[in-house]
Amino acid sequence: MIEMNTADRNAAPDDLELVRRLLNTWRIPHDTRAPSDDLRQLVESSESEWKRQFETLPRPTDGEQVSRLTQIRDGLRDMVQRNKPNDNDLWWFHKRLSEYPVVPIVAIADAGMVVDLRPQSEETSAAILTIVLRSMQRGTWNRLKACPDCRLSFYDRSPGATKVWCGMTTNGPQGRACGSIAKMRTYRKRKSENLN
Template sequence: MTDSVAPGALEQVRTFLNTWWVPNDTRVAEDRLPETLADPADLGEMAELRAALRAALGVERPAVLASWLERHPLRAGLSSDPESPPVVLTPEDGTAAGRVLAVVAEAVRAGQWARLKACPDCSWVFYDHSRNGSRRWCVMSPGGSDSRGCGSIAKVRAYRERRRA
């Protein structure tokens, strides 16, 4: 699913959000967040942040960010790196949640956040690279063990329901 990769640091957030998903082989939700965290003490807050961000996927200006930014304020600074944006957001508290929020806030500012979406079938988070931003599923056709072709399955299901009616 390489066409699902988000630009720049937003890919790290997409990877973080995909620590919860529904695998194609078992169709039972999995939470891989505990095995990805450096500090197990962060588990509760990071799971809460992940749920809040997943609920805000596809939203241009997610209101949920306001309360999270009150808890983890960001500081704006100027970057001397010509490869990065001129203004860089960094968390004042240096926490894992703050680092994720800094990337999300920058993605909202850049108009990229609304293109991060979750497949309605398997819940896999992908970045919508389509011209008009209308992509709905993780993939349209199966392409190996990592993809089940959720779009194709949904279209076949809808076709069969129309035929039945």
């Protein structure tokens, strides 16, 4: 199972990190290069393991909830991988919100009245959609991206939001950096084309 470190340099701010961790339950490991889906295994793990990974998110209680959460995860992964929403994304997202409505809650704070969003369901899928809506309001959602190589989701903290890969230097246990490998691949291709 993938180890998700909250001190990760690719971590997202606030509760958007929980969404990033969910998205990263599906990945392409560097050692096998075969897609891996750890969500069901994580749901079936101990309560403490679930809480360690997802802290405040409610744990799915049955197979149907896991199936719905997997569909939500996969749809959000598609949106993040495209990085630019299209009409299908909008339709898909509205459809999910009709299944898991989110309501505004108005409260009084020191700065005046504030609005928060709350899911009407206790399901994990509803909590995830609420976090995504909040991040859209804050302007952080568009900085959540997916590496074109390993497909891990990361939060782009670069000033112009131009980061493409999850990493450029080999500093992890896999000893692999998607950005460095992609640049080396391009360099070698260019070099071989110039030799011909």
